[in-house]
Amino acid sequence: MFESAELGHKVAKKVYDEEVPLLREQLLQAQFELSESSTFQTFIIISGVDGAGKGETIKTLNAWMDPRHIRTNVMLKPSAEELERPDMWRFWQVFPPKGKIGIFVHTWYSQALLDRVYGISTNSQLDQHLERIEKFERMLVNEGVLILKFWLHLSKNGQQERFKALEKDPKNSWRVTERDWKHLKLYDKFIRVTERTLRRTSTAEAPWIILEGADSRYRELTIGKAILQALNQRLSAPKNHATTLPVKVTVAKSDNLSVLRSLDLSQTLDKKKYGSMLAKYQGKLALLAREPGFKKISATAVFEGFDAAGKGGSIRRLTGALDPGLYRVIPIAAPTEEEKAQPYLWRFWRHLPRQGMITIFDRSWYGRVLVERIEGFCSESDWVRAYEEINDFEEQLIDNRTLVAKFWLSISQEEQLARFKAREQTGYKRFKITEEDWRNREKFQLYEQAVCDMVDHTSTEIAPWTLIEANDKNLARIKVLRTFCELIEKAL
Amino acid sequence: MFESAELGHKVAKKVYDEEVPLLREQLLQAQFELSESSTFQTFIIISGVDGAGKGETIKTLNAWMDPRHIRTNVMLKPSAEELERPDMWRFWQVFPPKGKIGIFVHTWYSQALLDRVYGISTNSQLDQHLERIEKFERMLVNEGVLILKFWLHLSKNGQQERFKALEKDPKNSWRVTERDWKHLKLYDKFIRVTERTLRRTSTAEAPWIILEGADSRYRELTIGKAILQALNQRLSAPKNHATTLPVKVTVAKSDNLSVLRSLDLSQTLDKKKYGSMLAKYQGKLALLAREPGFKKISATAVFEGFDAAGKGGSIRRLTGALDPGLYRVIPIAAPTEEEKAQPYLWRFWRHLPRQGMITIFDRSWYGRVLVERIEGFCSESDWVRAYEEINDFEEQLIDNRTLVAKFWLSISQEEQLARFKAREQTGYKRFKITEEDWRNREKFQLYEQAVCDMVDHTSTEIAPWTLIEANDKNLARIKVLRTFCELIEKAL
Numbered sequence: 010m011f012e013s014a015e016l017g018h019k020v021a022k023k024v025y026d027e028e029v030p031l032l033r034e035q036l037l038q039a040q041f042e043l044s045e046s047s048t049f050q051t052f053i054i055i056s057g058v059d060g061a062g063k064g065e066t067i068k069t070l071n072a073w074m075d076p077r078h079i080r081t082n083v084m085l086k087p088s089a090e091e092l093e094r095p096d097m098w099r100f101w102q103v104f105p106p107k108g109k110i111g112i113f114v115h116t117w118y119s120q121a122l123l124d125r126v127y128g129i130s131t132n133s134q135l136d137q138h139l140e141r142i143e144k145f146e147r148m149l150v151n152e153g154v155l156i157l158k159f160w161l162h163l164s165k166n167g168q169q170e171r172f173k174a175l176e177k178d179p180k181n182s183w184r185v186t187e188r189d190w191k192h193l194k195l196y197d198k199f200i201r202v203t204e205r206t207l208r209r210t211s212t213a214e215a216p217w218i219i220l221e222g223a224d225s226r227y228r229e230l231t232i233g234k235a236i237l238q239a240l241n242q243r244l245s246a247p248k249n250h251a252t253t254l255p256v257k258v259t260v261a262k263s264d265n266l267s268v269l270r271s272l273d274l275s276q277t278l279d280k281k282k283y284g285s286m287l288a289k290y291q292g293k294l295a296l297l298a299r300e301p302g303f304k305k306i307s308a309t310a311v312f313e314g315f316d317a318a319g320k321g322g323s324i325r326r327l328t329g330a331l332d333p334g335l336y337r338v339i340p341i342a343a344p345t346e347e348e349k350a351q352p353y354l355w356r357f358w359r360h361l362p363r364q365g366m367i368t369i370f371d372r373s374w375y376g377r378v379l380v381e382r383i384e385g386f387c388s389e390s391d392w393v394r395a396y397e398e399i400n401d402f403e404e405q406l407i408d409n410r411t412l413v414a415k416f417w418l419s420i421s422q423e424e425q426l427a428r429f430k431a432r433e434q435t436g437y438k439r440f441k442i443t444e445e446d447w448r449n450r451e452k453f454q455l456y457e458q459a460v461c462d463m464v465d466h467t468s469t470e471i472a473p474w475t476l477i478e479a480n481d482k483n484l485a486r487i488k489v490l491r492t493f494c495e496l497i498e499k500a501l
Numbered sequence: 502m503f504e505s506a507e508l509g510h511k512v513a514k515k516v517y518d519e520e521v522p523l524l525r526e527q528l529l530q531a532q533f534e535l536s537e538s539s540t541f542q543t544f545i546i547i548s549g550v551d552g553a554g555k556g557e558t559i560k561t562l563n564a565w566m567d568p569r570h571i572r573t574n575v576m577l578k579p580s581a582e583e584l585e586r587p588d589m590w591r592f593w594q595v596f597p598p599k600g601k602i603g604i605f606v607h608t609w610y611s612q613a614l615l616d617r618v619y620g621i622s623t624n625s626q627l628d629q630h631l632e633r634i635e636k637f638e639r640m641l642v643n644e645g646v647l648i649l650k651f652w653l654h655l656s657k658n659g660q661q662e663r664f665k666a667l668e669k670d671p672k673n674s675w676r677v678t679e680r681d682w683k684h685l686k687l688y689d690k691f692i693r694v695t696e697r698t699l700r701r702t703s704t705a706e707a708p709w710i711i712l713e714g715a716d717s718r719y720r721e722l723t724i725g726k727a728i729l730q731a732l733n734q735r736l737s738a739p740k741n742h743a744t745t746l747p748v749k750v751t752v753a754k755s756d757n758l759s760v761l762r763s764l765d766l767s768q769t770l771d772k773k774k775y776g777s778m779l780a781k782y783q784g785k786l787a788l789l790a791r792e793p794g795f796k797k798i799s800a801t802a803v804f805e806g807f808d809a810a811g812k813g814g815s816i817r818r819l820t821g822a823l824d825p826g827l828y829r830v831i832p833i834a835a836p837t838e839e840e841k842a843q844p845y846l847w848r849f850w851r852h853l854p855r856q857g858m859i860t861i862f863d864r865s866w867y868g869r870v871l872v873e874r875i876e877g878f879c880s881e882s883d884w885v886r887a888y889e890e891i892n893d894f895e896e897q898l899i900d901n902r903t904l905v906a907k908f909w910l911s912i913s914q915e916e917q918l919a920r921f922k923a924r925e926q927t928g929y930k931r932f933k934i935t936e937e938d939w940r941n942r943e944k945f946q947l948y949e950q951a952v953c954d955m956v957d958h959t960s961t962e963i964a965p966w967t968l969i970e971a972n973d974k975n976l977a978r979i980k981v982l983r984t985f986c987e988l989i990e991k992a993l
Contacts, residue, residue, distance in 0.1 A: 047842070093799070093856040095901040101850040106842035133625040140632045141893070148890050151883075152844035307585070350539070350598035352644035358593040364585040391643075398640050401633070409587040 010204050012474075013465050014162035014219050016266045020226040024264075032233050033073045039240040040074050040110065047108030049153040049243065053236065054113045057161030058199070059189045060171040061222025063114050066161070069229045070112060070236075080105040084115040096120065097145060107153070117142055118206065125202045126195055135202070139209045146215045155243050155256070156215040159232055160207060161222035165196045171223065204470035211466065213255040213394035219465060227264060235259075255393035259462070267461045274421050274480040283483035290490040291330035297494060298335055298367070302501040306410040307362040310493060311373040314418030315456065316446045317428040318479045319486075323418065324369055326486045327493060331367065341372040353377055353387075353395075354402055361411065374399055375415075378463050383455050396466035403472040412500055413472040414493050417460060418479040422453050502696050504966075505957050506654035506711050508758045512718040516756075524725050525565045531732040532566050532602065539600030541645040541735065545728065546605045549653025550691070551681045552663040553714025555606055558653070561721045562604060562728075572597040576607040588612065589637060599645070609634050610698065617694045618687055627694070631701045638707045647735050647748070648707040651724055652699060653714035657688045663715065696962035703958065705747035705886035711957060719756060727751075747885035751954070759953045766913050766972040775975035782982040783822035789986060790827055790859070794993040798902040799854040802985060803865040806910030807948065808938045809920040810971045811978075815910065816861055818978045819985060823859065833864040845869055845879075845887075846894055853903065866891055867907075870955050875947050888958035895964040904992055905964040906985050909952060910971040914945050 043051065053070070055063050067081055082103045091099040097117065105111035121138040124130040130138070146156055163171060172189060175181045192199065211217040220231050235258045246254055278286070297303060310327065312320040328336055339360045348356040354374060362368040377399070382392040403413050420428075429446060449456070468474040475492045479485035535543065545562070547555050559573055574595045583591040589609065597603035613630040616622040622630070638648055655663060664681060667673045684691065703709040712723050727750045738746055770778075789795065802819065804812040820828055831852045840848040846866060854860040869891070874884040895905050912920075921938060941948070960966040967984045971977035 050842075090855060094853050095897040095903065097897060098850060098853060101847060104843055104847060106839065108842070131625070133623070133629050136629045136632065137625050140628065141897075144889075144893050148846075148886075148893070149844060151886060154844065347598065350542075350600070351596055352641060352646065354640075355593060355596060358590060361586050361590060363582060394640075394643060397636075401636050401640070405587040405589060405633075411587065 010207060010465070010468050010470070011162050011164075011200070011219060012268045012468055012476075013461060014221040015164045015167070016221065016268065016271050017223070018221045018227045018231075018264050018266050019224045020230055020264055022226065025226040025230060028230060029073075029233075032230070032237065035237050036074050036233060036240075039237055039244065040078055042244050043110070043240060044078050044108045046244070047106075048248070049155055050105050050107050051110045051155045051157070051240065052105075052113060052149070053110060054116050054118075054156070054158040055161070056114075056116060056118060056159065057222055058163050058168055058196075058203075059192050060168050060175065060185070061161035061163045062225055062228050063161060064184070065225060066159075066228060066232060067112055067114060070232070073233060074110070078108070079110045079112060081112045082114070084113065084119070117145065118210075122199075122202055122206055125206075126199050132205070135205065136209065139206060143210055143212065146210070146212070150214040155239060157236060157239055157256070157258070158211075158215060158217045159235070160203075160217050160219045161228065162219055163222050165193075165200075167221075167223050168193055168196065201470055208400050208469045208471075212397055213390065216256055216258070216393075216396075216466075218258050255390050257389065257393060259458070267457070268464050268476060269419055269457055269460055272419055272476055272478050274419070274424070274478050276478055276484055277481040278484040278487060280483065283487065286487045287326065287490070290487065290494055291326070293494050294327070294330040294490060294497075297497045297501065298331055300501055303497070304365040306412065306500055307364050308367045308412040308414065308493075308497065309362065309406065310367065310369045310414040310416070311375065312369065312371050312416050312418065313373060313375050313379065314416070314477075314479065315420050315425055315453075316449055317425050317432070318418035318420045319482050320371055320418055322482060323416070323477075323479075323486050323489045324371060326490060327369065330490075335365070336367040336369060337362070338369045338371055341370060341376060354398065357402075361406070374402065375463060375467075378466075379456065379459050382459055383452055396463075399467055400469055400472075403467075403469070407471045410500070412496055414496050415468075415472060415474045416477055416489055416492070417464070417474055418477045418485060419460075420479050422450075424480045425450065425453075502699060502957070502960050502962070503654050503656075503692070503711060504760050504960055504968075505953060506713040507656045507659070508713065508760065508763050509715070510713045510719045510723075510756050510758050511716045512722055512756055514718065517718040517722060520722060521565075521725075524722070524729065527729050528566050528725060528732075531729055531736065532570055534736050535602070535732060536570050536600045538736070539598075540740070541647055542597050542599050543602045543647045543649065543732065544597075544605060544641070545602060546608050546610075546648070546650040547653070548606075548608065548610060548651065549714055550655050550660055550688075550695075551684050552660050552667065552677070553653035553655045554717055554720050555653060556676075557717060558651075558720060558724060559604055559606060562724070565725060566602070570600070571602045571604060573604045574606070576605065576611070609637065610702075614691075614694055614698055617698075618691050624697070627697065628701065631698060635702055635704065638702070638704070642706040647731060649728060649731055649748070649750070650703075650707060650709045651727070652695075652709050652711045653720065654711055655714050657685075657692075659713075659715050660685055660688065693962055700892055700961045700963075704889055705882065708748055708750070708885075708888075708958075710750050747882050749881065749885055751950070759949070760956050760968060761911055761949055761952055764911055764968055764970050766911070766916070766970050768970055768976055769973040770976040770979060772975065775979065778979045779818065779982070782979065782986055783818070785986050786819070786822040786982065786989075789989045789993065790823055792993055795989070796857040798904065798992055799856050800859045800904040800906065800985075800989065801854065801898065802859065802861045802906040802908070803867065804861065804863050804908050804910065805865060805867050805871065806908070806969070806971065807912050807917055807945075808941055809917050809924070810910035810912045811974050812863055812910055814974060815908070815969075815971075815978050815981045816863060818982060819861065822982075827857070828859040828861060829854070830861045830863060833862060833868060846890065849894075853898070866894065867955060867959075870958075871948065871951050874951055875944055888955075891959055892961055892964075895959075895961070899963045902992070904988055906988050907960075907964060907966045908969050908981055908984070909956070909966055910969045910977060911952075912971050914942075916972045917942065917945075 055066050057063055071079055071081060080103065084099065087099055100117055121135060121142065125135040149156060172185050175185045207217045218235055220228065222228055239256055239258050242257065312324060314320050324338060328338065344356060357374045360368050377387065377395040378392050381387045406413050464474050477485045477488050547558050549555055563571055563573060572595065576591065579591055592609055613627060613634065617627045641648060664677050664685065667677045699709045710727055712720065714720055731748055731750050734749065804816060806812050816830060820830065836848060849866045852860050869879065869887040870884050873879045898905050956966050969977045969980050
């Protein structure tokens with residue numbers, strides 16, 4: 010979930026200085042239109058880890074936009090009067106009216122999060138709290154409110170460095186408090202609770218937008234652009250259906266980093282080493298699958314990747330280690346007539362493994378947010394809500410002790426071209442390359458974007474994605490095998 | 502919530518025999534159109550208390566409609582194979598395809614309910630379970646599934662009588678099991694858990710339809726008509742927005758009973774008795790409001806009723822007992838400009854009482870599902886989803902220990918006419934009668950329907966409605982005072 014927000018995003022001063030004037034002008038224009046139409050209000054939620062720049066972000070937003078039409082609410086500890094009312098009361102008191110923007114720092118999420126981090130509440134209670142929040146936000150959306158939820162993230166090291174830097178700076182040292190250092194110690198716990206929280210409350214109508222908070226220029230540009238995008242989207246939506254449209258915000262490419270582009274595809278594994286590691290991990294997998302404990306759990310492995318990235322080869326290395334009775338490989342192509350007559354997840358539910366069994370999906374339910382999104386096989390609302398539905402689906406698997414391993418096999422565009430050509434020239438591989446593959450290749454950038462969005466939304470604390478550097482087939486196969494072994498080992 | 506389902510609904514054999522042939526024809530026609538279009542599937546859930554006729558209902562539905570296009574799933578205990586998969590797996594296995602109807606008995610609700618009744622789960626865990634169900638159903642609705650959820654209710658006595666009657670009948674005695682008698686002992690607990698469950702899972706897109714199960718003719722006609730209504734509604738909906746429309750099913754008037762019509766409006770309370778009871782309860786209220794415990798809670802009282810039903814008079818009898826500093830009366834008329842620029846619940850949130858205080862709403866948030874519904878001040882989706890939103894709102898009040906008393910003051914149409922005329926003839930009361938009152942009067946039946954729907958959806962275990970027989974003002978005032986005193990007493 011935070012993969013994209015730990016890449017070290019940075020925006021150069023030159024770029025920033027070039028982009029900001031236009032962005033400010035556009036934001037003011039959108040704000041003016043919002044104010045003129047006065048048909049809806051906008052809530053901007055700025056949350057995140059300590060030190061990720063929440064305070065500075067509010068300042069910037071107020072400087073960039075017309076502050077007369079912004080109401081900024083930094084919700085500190087509730088007052089005595091507030092404590093006598095239901096929790097949500099104090100937020101209702103500070104709602105901006107239609108036509109205005111409300112910025113909220115420390116929102117209805119803070120208490121839910123902190124109670125769980127400090128062990129005051131259980132997971133069930135956290136979920137109950139989050140359900141109330143979800144209903145609250147859905148009601149607001151139905152009432153016309155545009156909700157933008159930003160989460161500013163810092164890696165653990167990032168947070169520590171940030172605190173140190175602030176403390177050294179006389180102008181900013183006051184910003185770092187005892188509480189901040191205390192929270193740093195709780196970082197891991199805090200992040201786990203945050204992941205659960207963001208996963209369960211990121212809905213199609215009020216999604217979380219997660220971004221890296223370390224670099225102020227990156228942070229400001231990204232948030233500014235996202236607000237602009239969402240405002241314009243909504244201002245131009247047909248009035249009677251505005252509230253049923255999903256909020257679709259792409260974290261703008263303020264720099265050139267992405268989870269896929271950050272992979273080091275130049276890594277290799279030589280043949281000899283590959284041979285011995287293959288033997289090692291295949292042997293390990295064979296033993297793990299025979300452990301008595303494995304009879305009480307089950308596993309799924311999802312393989313997605315660019316065309317010709319080597320999914321088939323990796324799957325065969327996995328199955329090569331297993332008794333044929335223990336696994337099934339389900340290749341996912343276009344749905345059958347029978348499958349089309351059912352909700353899209355039906356075709357995957359039917360193949361879920363019994364205990365002690367492994368189902369390997371060669372392409373999977375992620376088709377919804379990849380090929381179906383890109384080819385327009387489903388509507389935009391369909392694939393936007395799919396992130397949430399898929400997370401719910403996988404949670405059900407995990408709760409049932411069905412492991413979920415998810416592999417994205419990544420290759421460069423050049424490597425893909427080379428493999429396509431090789432396939433055309435090799436008799437027995439020629440069937441593997443079709444017109445469609447060449448067409449898909451033209452959409453490489455679209456796929457790249459869809460994959461990054463998919464990882465941002467569905468790489469959860471309970472079922473993370475493993476990105477595989479697959480330019481080198483040996484390396485890819487070993488990483489798949491090793492990851493899968495580790496997942497089972499941890500569960501036994 | 503079950504008020505409407507404990508009135509002793511009955512349909513005469515003659516009426517039944519007259520209505521069934523046409524209903525069957527129409528159901529077959531709708532089923533045919535569903536099958537031809539094959540654009541969506543229909544799930545009919547038949548749940549309810551034991552002995553309320555679930556089994557017979559399925560039989561009838563299969564007899565009335567074309568069973569080749571129906572898949573009936575009586576989901577008994579999960580098999581070993583089913584237990585190895587996530588809970589929902591076995592339901593996914595029996596989904597009917599698009600164009601077909603699936604009837605489900607013992608559904609995804611059964612386990613959640615029973616676990617709580619038997620104390621295996623806590624309320625938090627029940628809510629967590631219900632949240633998963635809600636997400637599951639929302640996903641199905643988004644995928645195009647039409648979900649109809651029927652709850653067949655019997656009062657405690659009704660259930661007992663039904664078991665006895667069945668046991669006596671040699672043809673049916675097998676229907677009554679040891680388990681049934683055991684469950685009867687748990688009736689009260691079961692109903693409490695059911696109320697929570699139905700309240701939290703009755704959504705605009707998949708509402709619960711609650712009906713009385715005792716009389717088989719009433720039951721069958723009512724369910725048959727509801728299915729027909731929902732099918733036709735959906736079949737004629739614009740295709741691209743079909744799934745965003747709320748499912749609006751009125752429990753058809755198969756007989757002439759309703760919660761309002763069942764009130765005995767002929768009751769009276771003579772002046773002398775009224776005087777002494779007024780003194781008694783006003784004195785009691787005054788003391789209760791001064792108890793130290795009252796400083797830790799707060800209260801709201803909601804007054805709704807037909808025009809001229811005597812809301813003002815009842816409110817004054819309440820406030821007459823209280824220190825002026827302890828309460829506020831909030832009259833609710835058309836919203837101000839400021840209020841219009843906010844979500845509709847905002848104007849009520851702002852007036853919530855501090856601890857130790859009482860807020861009396863002279864008309865309330867229920868305007869949404871009464872006047873706004875009838876006058877078309879909001880869209881149909883708006884008022885249909887309002888039931889759920891209002892229940893959520895009141896749950897927040899209750900959780901905060903803010904009591905919620907809800908009074909509907911009911912008078913007959915004749916009594917209303919008499920009062921209108923009297924007002925016109927009394928100088929100082931003339932301002933109380935306007936053209937609008939006369940216009941509203943023409944909509945008496947519409948209001949009657951809206952009130953019944955309101956009670957069905959929002960008279961919950963945590964905040965029940967009290968229906969007040971208000972043809973006699975003395976009687977009404979005492980019942981209001983007594984109910985309010987009892988509510989506070991119970992909370993202290």
